[in-house]
Amino acid sequence: MRDLSGKTAVITGAASGMGRAFANRFAKAGMNIVMSDIEEPRLDEAVEEVSAHGTGVIGQITDVSESASMDELGERAFAEFDSVHVVCNNAGVGGGRTGSDYVVETDWRWVIDVNLWGVIHGHRVFMPHLLERGEGHVVNTASILGHLPSHSAYVAAKWGVVGITLGLYNEMIAMDTGIGVSCLCPGWVATDLMNSERNRPESTMPSALVEPTAEQEAAFAAVRESVQAGMPAPEVAELVHDAVVNEKFWIFTDMNMVAALQDKHDSITENRNPAPISILDL
Secondary structure, eight states, rough: OOOOOOEEEEEEEEESHHHHHHHHHHHHHOOOOEEEEEEEEHHHHHHHHTTTTOOOOOEEEOOOOOOOOEEEHHHHHHHHHHHEEEEEEEEOOOSSSTTOOOOOOOHHHHHHHTTTTTHHHHHHHHHHHHHHHHHHEEEEEEOOGGGOSSHHHHHHOOOOOHHHHHHHHHHHHHHHHHHEEEEOOOSSSSSGGGGGGGGGGGGOOOTTOOOOOOHHHOOOOOHHHHHHHHHEEHHHHHHHHHHHTTTTTTEOOHHHHTTTTHHHHHHHHTSSOOOOOGGGGO
């Protein structure tokens, strides 16, 4: 999709962070933007900001984990702009503490419902339209953690996103649909991901009797610090824009992290045990 001007992009998780940066970048390219998020005040502010580029911009409050809410997003997008061309399934939450001794069912369900089911709902709502038109591009936000090990809901969801995105890409190629697919696997990016608890439904809160260990708290703090020092979101948006225009599948923000995956890949082809690796070592 080399010419984006006058076309429409739908972006979930668009009120802040990477989603907001995507909206600004695509609006700068002349696209109409449908911005969705669960945070109404931030979304209103973001819509006003992106509207300054002079294209059509609307906001829709959306809970990507809920089928009906995603249906409403699709209905609003098609009602306002008739067609959709780029879909960024970007909404995500960081979740709570991790570890095999800290498995909280409500935490896992919340994170997987948003991070994985949000992408699945995005496919369900928008793929039939893209296929009917024979034009478009889907960008799914996974993570470098979709390739690295960790006993957490976040990693489980992101591995799922990588898998289904690669599967979608293979199907689009095999069917000669003309639909592009990209898998965004960012490393450290400066966003509010580690403050996801602000949008957490009360029904998914862990029991007060469940307490993370000091080690888990320290690991969480280390990740938070790395996120805060990460790549600025507008730089990621440039990579995403270029991937759509040039039909690139993989979008990585840190090739040093990618290089750290080599032993894992080698262990598969050599049928041997992999060496232990942790995101905290990168």
